[in-house]
Amino acid sequence: MASTKSQRIGMIGFGPFAQFLAKTMIRQGHIISATSRSDYTHLCSQLGVSFFRDASAFLESGNDVILLSTSILSLSQVIKALPLECLKQPTLFVDVLSVKEHPRDLMLQVLPHDSDVLCTHPMFGPESGKDGWKDLPLMFDKVRIRNEAACSDFLQIFATEGCKMMEMSCEEHDEFSARSQFLTHTVGRVLAEMEVEPTPIDTKGFQKLVQVKESTSRDSFDLFSGLFVHNRFAQQQLRNLELALASIKLRLESRSEELEQS
Numbered sequence: 001m002a003s004t005k006s007q008r009i010g011m012i013g014f015g016p017f018a019q020f021l022a023k024t025m026i027r028q029g030h031i032i033s034a035t036s037r038s039d040y041t042h043l044c045s046q047l048g049v050s051f052f053r054d055a056s057a058f059l060e061s062g063n064d065v066i067l068l069s070t071s072i073l074s075l076s077q078v079i080k081a082l083p084l085e086c087l088k089q090p091t092l093f094v095d096v097l098s099v100k101e102h103p104r105d106l107m108l109q110v111l112p113h114d115s116d117v118l119c120t121h122p123m124f125g126p127e128s129g130k131d132g133w134k135d136l137p138l139m140f141d142k143v144r145i146r147n148e149a150a151c152s153d154f155l156q157i158f159a160t161e162g163c164k165m166m167e168m169s170c171e172e173h174d175e176f177s178a179r180s181q182f183l184t185h186t187v188g189r190v191l192a193e194m195e196v197e198p199t200p201i202d203t204k205g206f207q208k209l210v211q212v213k214e215s216t217s218r219d220s221f222d223l224f225s226g227l228f229v230h231n232r233f234a235q236q237q238l239r240n241l242e243l244a245l246a247s248i249k250l251r252l253e254s255r256s257e258e259l260e261q262s
């Protein structure tokens, strides 16, 4: 496994996903700092992360990389409130949001022109990545990169862990992810709404359905809402799901009528 050059990485938003990323980054020898809406001073001191309550002091502290890991729904408010004049040097901004066109557009609109912008989506989380990141996909789009070395150093963190490095545009990502991740979360939420629970005679297929319900319900509702609100391809997938259910219902009802008449 290739080693990575030690980087100073500042995280904005220190929720479950940032905490999960921070642990691996620290193990690799990177220096992590964080700021967040809530006070994570205690947790950060246990993890070896410097926590800043004050965003100005955080930005002044001279990070190589600033990683945005807020909820999808709050990114706009958070990024617009940053005192960006406190940045001391051109910095690489990276986001890890589960939608990609929305943070790309916001970062290009709000960040200083001398900041580089890398959009990423690690396609795994604290549960699926708990035993390591090997072969798990890391999607990335080099949206505005002038300092190739800094960008490549950051991506190396994931390559070193054995991630499948997938370069694609933010638009392609959102189209794929509406068809895969958004659909998975929607079906999981529907199963949770139906209060689906294991039975004594579960088939393997049903056990997988229960797993989908449980894994998607562990993520915050904010995350799920963000997958819908800020992915322009999600609406169509929701419609497709509704149409498919209605069409299957119709086929079953007409089959049942046919059998009754025969």
Ligand code: NAP
Residues within 6 Å of the ligand: 012, 013, 014, 015, 016, 017, 018, 036, 037, 038, 039, 069, 070, 071, 072, 074, 077, 078, 096, 097, 098, 099, 121, 122, 123, 124, 125, 126, 219, 220, 222, 223, 226
């Ligand atoms: P999340 O619920 O999507 O986001 C939690 C983070 O957002 C916390 O840092 C929270 O701050 C911040 N936040 C929420 N509302 C806010 C507001 N109104 N103002 C300021 N900050 C606010 O949970 P997450 O799992 O940690 O995900 C973080 C990001 O990573 C999301 O964009 C998600 O799409 C992405 N992601 C998650 C996973 C995963 O498996 N969980 C995988 C890949 C990517 P406080 O904690 O300080 O309140």
